[in-house]
Amino acid sequence: MADRLVADVMVERLKAWGVNRVFGYSGDGINGFMGALRRSMQGGGAGSSESADSSNSGAGVEFVQARHEETAAFMAVGHAKYTGQVGVVTSTQGPGAVHLLNGLYDAKLDGVPVVAIIGQQGRSVLGSAYMQEIDLLTLFKDVAAQFAQMVSTPEQLPMVLDRAFRTALETRTPCVVIVPHDIQKAPAPELDQEHGIIVTAPEWQPARVLPHDDDLARAAEVLGAGSKVAFLVGQGAKNAQAEVLALAQQLDAGITTSLLGKPYMDETLPFAAGTMGHLGSTASAHLMGNCDTLLIIGSNDPWTEFYPKPGAARAVQVDIDGRKVGNRYPVEVGLVGDAAETLARLTELLKGAGAQKQGRKQWRADVEEQVRSWHALAEERSRVPAKPVNPELVVRELSGRLPRNAQVSVDVGSCVYWYARQLTLPEGVPAHLSGTLASMGCSVPYGIAAKLARPDRPVVALAGDGAMQMAGIAELVTVAHRWRQWSDPRFVVCVFNNRDLAEVTWEQRETESEPRFPDSQEIPDFPYAGYAELLGLTGIRVDSPEQLADAWDQALAAERPVVIEVLTDPDVPLLPPFPAGAEKLDDMRSALSEEGEAGKGAAALLDTYAGQEESRS
Numbered sequence: 001m002a003d004r005l006v007a008d009v010m011v012e013r014l015k016a017w018g019v020n021r022v023f024g025y026s027g028d029g030i031n032g033f034m035g036a037l038r039r040s041m042q043g044g045g046a047g048s049s050e051s052a053d054s055s056n057s058g059a060g061v062e063f064v065q066a067r068h069e070e071t072a073a074f075m076a077v078g079h080a081k082y083t084g085q086v087g088v089v090t091s092t093q094g095p096g097a098v099h100l101l102n103g104l105y106d107a108k109l110d111g112v113p114v115v116a117i118i119g120q121q122g123r124s125v126l127g128s129a130y131m132q133e134i135d136l137l138t139l140f141k142d143v144a145a146q147f148a149q150m151v152s153t154p155e156q157l158p159m160v161l162d163r164a165f166r167t168a169l170e171t172r173t174p175c176v177v178i179v180p181h182d183i184q185k186a187p188a189p190e191l192d193q194e195h196g197i198i199v200t201a202p203e204w205q206p207a208r209v210l211p212h213d214d215d216l217a218r219a220a221e222v223l224g225a226g227s228k229v230a231f232l233v234g235q236g237a238k239n240a241q242a243e244v245l246a247l248a249q250q251l252d253a254g255i256t257t258s259l260l261g262k263p264y265m266d267e268t269l270p271f272a273a274g275t276m277g278h279l280g281s282t283a284s285a286h287l288m289g290n291c292d293t294l295l296i297i298g299s300n301d302p303w304t305e306f307y308p309k310p311g312a313a314r315a316v317q318v319d320i321d322g323r324k325v326g327n328r329y330p331v332e333v334g335l336v337g338d339a340a341e342t343l344a345r346l347t348e349l350l351k352g353a354g355a356q357k358q359g360r361k362q363w364r365a366d367v368e369e370q371v372r373s374w375h376a377l378a379e380e381r382s383r384v385p386a387k388p389v390n391p392e393l394v395v396r397e398l399s400g401r402l403p404r405n406a407q408v409s410v411d412v413g414s415c416v417y418w419y420a421r422q423l424t425l426p427e428g429v430p431a432h433l434s435g436t437l438a439s440m441g442c443s444v445p446y447g448i449a450a451k452l453a454r455p456d457r458p459v460v461a462l463a464g465d466g467a468m469q470m471a472g473i474a475e476l477v478t479v480a481h482r483w484r485q486w487s488d489p490r491f492v493v494c495v496f497n498n499r500d501l502a503e504v505t506w507e508q509r510e511t512e513s514e515p516r517f518p519d520s521q522e523i524p525d526f527p528y529a530g531y532a533e534l535l536g537l538t539g540i541r542v543d544s545p546e547q548l549a550d551a552w553d554q555a556l557a558a559e560r561p562v563v564i565e566v567l568t569d570p571d572v573p574l575l576p577p578f579p580a581g582a583e584k585l586d587d588m589r590s591a592l593s594e595e596g597e598a599g600k601g602a603a604a605l606l607d608t609y610a611g612q613e614e615s616r617s
Helices: 006-016 028-041 069-083 095-099 101-110 154-171 181-185 213-225 241-251 282-290 339-349 360-382 391-398 414-422 443-453 465-485 502-512 528-534 545-557 580-594 596-616
Strands: 021-024 062-065 087-091 114-120 148-150 174-180 229-233 254-257 272-275 293-297 314-319 333-336 407-410 459-464 491-497 538-542 562-567
Touching: 006 028, 006 154, 006 181, 021 069, 021 443, 028 062, 028 087, 028 114, 028 181, 062 069, 069 087, 069 095, 069 101, 069 114, 069 443, 069 465, 087 095, 087 101, 095 101, 095 114, 101 114, 101 174, 114 154, 114 181, 148 154, 154 174, 174 181, 213 293, 213 314, 213 333, 213 339, 229 241, 229 282, 241 254, 241 339, 254 282, 254 360, 272 282, 272 360, 272 414, 282 360, 314 339, 360 391, 360 414, 360 596, 391 414, 391 491, 391 545, 407 414, 407 443, 414 459, 414 491, 414 502, 443 459, 443 465, 443 491, 459 465, 465 491, 465 528, 491 528, 491 545, 502 580, 528 538, 528 562, 538 545, 545 562, 580 596
Parallel strands: 021 062, 021 087, 087 114, 114 174, 148 174, 229 254, 229 293, 254 272, 293 314, 314 333, 407 459, 459 491, 491 562, 538 562
Antiparallel strands: none
16 A cells, blocks of 8 residues: 555554554444554554654554453543543444443543544445444534544544544543544545645643632631641542642641542541542541531542531632532632642641641541541451451452552442452552442453553452453453563452342442342352463452462462452441441341341341441441
């Protein structure tokens, strides 16, 4: 092929934007793009090097084949979360495009930049109800509300890709570019600045955003007047960890995090109360329920029933996105700006201004006592006997063993509770999950993206059996296919095999006062460890708590990926922290009473958990 094609321009533009990896699944609608990706990996695009952009020099753009377009989209989201770069996913038209939606919504709801490049039938047949013809712009109208565009001419392609990347980065949302098959195969145009032709550049830099001085002064007044200050830290504080700590020390504040903010707080600090919300800690519940001043930093956490009662606390919120200010709690002052610089300004303004306000030292002492009590309770709960293994102990045994250069991915389900409550992350260890969409099946694809980005770092993925059967089992094939390319082969998947959709079961008991519905919640058993062995990986099956420590030690020292299958007890309750948990006990007990003999084990564990918490309150 002598001439450069539009598909080659697509790859060149991706490289200009710093993209070195595209996740996806091929098909006829995107085959032109696939050919260009192949050519890029063979040392350059079609045609002479003189005709190519200078950005096309060097290595090509790697294509990573997933087992399903949904998991490919999860990989792109994971890439964005672990690297901070734009994740790119591609698929063919029709069913391939439809399958991308779930992963793209994950990107939208958690606020990460993703660009989806999607094929389409040739322009000449659009509107004819052709095979696999779907109105893709309508399909992606909501998920890619910030930018979705179909390329109609070859000249349009560079501009559309540039706008997609800039918009994804600026708004931290997924953007969609649809490229019909005939456009991909068309000759690459030479663009001049003329009427009807727009020549653009692959360039974007973040703005420096700071609040106005008078707003900072008002916020400092609110914070300085508080006697019982609490911080709620979200993922927006990722690059402001030192500033969060400095201001908290100045105000004698206690700190809790959203689920997405957990990796950005050192939970070994004596005033770090852990994660807030339904899956959070008792220390966090005490902090949020008793503070008189609340500072929300980079968080849009939806668990509003665990915030202070409206009016009980004066509140300040810091967020780079003004749309999120006041979105979860009636704040008195909203500060739109970069978290690190905004907090540094507040710290400077608060020097000597009420820093020794009476009562703060006692408040900090109370918070630290609650944190100690929570740590003791978490330890005690992990040691509660279960049949056969307590899932809290599974994660607690990982804490302290997790390598300091590890990367962690977490699936959706009851394992999120044990991650939030029992895993202390070493400083700098990233941990990601589908936080706001809360979509099952994300952990193994996320882990693969993390591993491909940093093949020299071990990965630990935590997943329930429901999530594994939904997507994880298939993506273990991808792990088996690729692991020999990794400089550090450690990729550990821990499967909580309890044969139940345990989170849904406990939600039914708690929110519906309904007994477990086996037809709905029961999960077929599957030999996860044995399946790993069939794939050429290592499988470890754990059916007693005494085996856990050795299983983690083996897995984290292995010379190939490992699946640890732990037979865990679905009856271990997902009890919210008190006082919310106390309010749910009657509904849970009523539902369990309808389960008869089958519910007795869960009822006994629920009483044990409730008694432990009541004895500490």
